[in-house]
Amino acid sequence: MDFAKTVTYSPAYTLVPTYECFNRCSYCNFRADPGKSTWLTLTDAETQLRSLQHQGVIEILILSGEVHPHSDQRSLWVQHIYDLCELALSIGFLPHTNVGPLSLVEMERLKTVNVSMGLMVEQVTPTLLQTVHRHAPSKLPALRLQQLAQAGELQIPFTTGLLLGIGETEAERWQTLEAIAQSHQRWRHIQEVILQPYSPGDTEAWAGAAFSPQQLLETITLARRILPSDIVLQIPPNLVPRSHLSACLDAGARDLGGIGPHDEVNPAYPHPIDVELASDLSEAGWTLMPRLPIYPHYDAWLAQALKDAVERWRERIEGRRQKAEGRRVFGG
Numbered sequence: 171m172d173f174a175k176t177v178t179y180s181p182a183y184t185l186v187p188t189y190e191c192f193n194r195c196s197y198c199n200f201r202a203d204p205g206k207s208t209w210l211t212l213t214d215a216e217t218q219l220r221s222l223q224h225q226g227v228i229e230i231l232i233l234s235g236e237v238h239p240h241s242d243q244r245s246l247w248v249q250h251i252y253d254l255c256e257l258a259l260s261i262g263f264l265p266h267t268n269v270g271p272l273s274l275v276e277m278e279r280l281k282t283v284n285v286s287m288g289l290m291v292e293q294v295t296p297t298l299l300q301t302v303h304r305h306a307p308s309k310l311p312a313l314r315l316q317q318l319a320q321a322g323e324l325q326i327p328f329t330t331g332l333l334l335g336i337g338e339t340e341a342e343r344w345q346t347l348e349a350i351a352q353s354h355q356r357w358r359h360i361q362e363v364i365l366q367p368y369s370p371g372d373t374e375a376w377a378g379a380a381f382s383p384q385q386l387l388e389t390i391t392l393a394r395r396i397l398p399s400d401i402v403l404q405i406p407p408n409l410v411p412r413s414h415l416s417a418c419l420d421a422g423a424r425d426l427g428g429i430g431p432h433d434e435v436n437p438a439y440p441h442p443i444d445v446e447l448a449s450d451l452s453e454a455g456w457t458l459m460p461r462l463p464i465y466p467h468y469d470a471w472l473a474q475a476l477k478d479a480v481e482r483w484r485e486r487i488e489g490r491r492q493k494a495e496g497r498r499v500f501g502g
């Protein structure tokens with residue numbers, strides 16, 4: 171019998187179509203000014219992706235700076251994201267796109283080349299538009315919530331979350347969690363909620379204090395009380411001190427998100443290597459298991475070609491899981 175508690179992660183690699191962004195979130199260490207960052211070419215993307223084959227990577231996270239909705243570059247940018255997703259699929263990976271707010275037509279189109287998509291609500295607090303989001307029109311709370319509704323209407327398995335420690339109060343965190351819970355109650359499409367502790371980096375304008383691990387624990391407990399039980403809570407293991415990781419799991423987090431060679435958003439915080447993470451966690455009684463970027467109960471929402479690709483990965487991952495089980499049972 172296996173009584174081990176399990177925590178999941180997604181073996182992932184991040185492609186960045188462009189760092190250029192018309193927003194200037196003052197906590198961001200990722201963005202470049204519009205026109206100052208070249209776009210990732212399909213040739214370079216293909217070279218990167220081919221080198222990842224047979225390395226255990228499953229998910230390709232497409233993470234981008236944002237091109238203004240009225241820019242004459244906008245449709246080129248969306249087409250480029252589409253092409254990158256299609257390329258990743260053709261090489262055998264499963265794309266998950268998080269590139270900021272999308273129009274209904276844009277989102278509907280990207281649904282055909284993604285197994286899931288995501289967008290952080292950040293916080294619903296309107297006063298942040300006078301502080302960290304003063305120059306970030308795409309962080310308007312109503313716009314971000316409308317994106318959750320749109321994804322629900324389109325039946326897209328969705329990842330969202332809160333950025334913690336950007337000037338919100340505890341009551342405002344509660345409001346953000348309530349808003350996500352309400353959207354999920356209507357469409358049942360939120361597969362996971364990321365609780366992302368703000369972590370200072372080297373290039374941002376703001377340089378606030380890191381969100382404390384103690385407050386993160388309290389937020390996990392709060393989130394577990396507010397969110398429906400079918401939503402998985404995700405925490406990034408590179409932004410949580412090792413000493414607090416198992417307490418986060420005890421409080422209700424069950425997923426560690428995409429783990430890859432480089433965290434593009436928080437480059438100052440390298441991801442722990444999965445084998446080291448697994449051994450740390452096993453000391454605390456937790457088994458680390460890989461997962462796909464789409465949770466099984468959403469497979470029915472996919473078009474046939476995507477469903478087939480996911481099915482192939484489910485079989486492979488089940489094989490890996492059984493091998494790991496065998497090693498534990500037989501000590502091999």
Ligand SMILES: O=c1nc2n(C[C@H](O)[C@H](O)[C@H](O)CO)c3cc(O)ccc3cc-2c(=O)[nH]1
Nearest residue numbers: 180231266268288289329427428433435463
């Ligand atoms: O490595 C990272 N992965 C991030 N991911 C990846 C995420 O952990 C996985 O792509 C999902 O769990 C799907 O498997 C995000 C995905 C989203 O949909 C929204 C926000 C994020 C944020 C990050 C991030 O800051 N760093």
Ligand SMILES: C[C@H]1O[C@@H](n2cnc3c(N)ncnc32)[C@H](O)[C@@H]1O
Nearest residue numbers: 197198199290333366367368369435
């Ligand atoms: C992709 C996601 O990364 C998060 N993000 C952006 N900057 C930071 C930072 N300094 N620390 C932690 N998370 C950050 C935001 O929540 C964004 O939506």
Ligand code: SF4
Nearest residue numbers: 191193195198201235
């Ligand atoms: S967090 Fe996203 S929207 Fe904000 S500046 Fe950075 S890339 Fe742009």
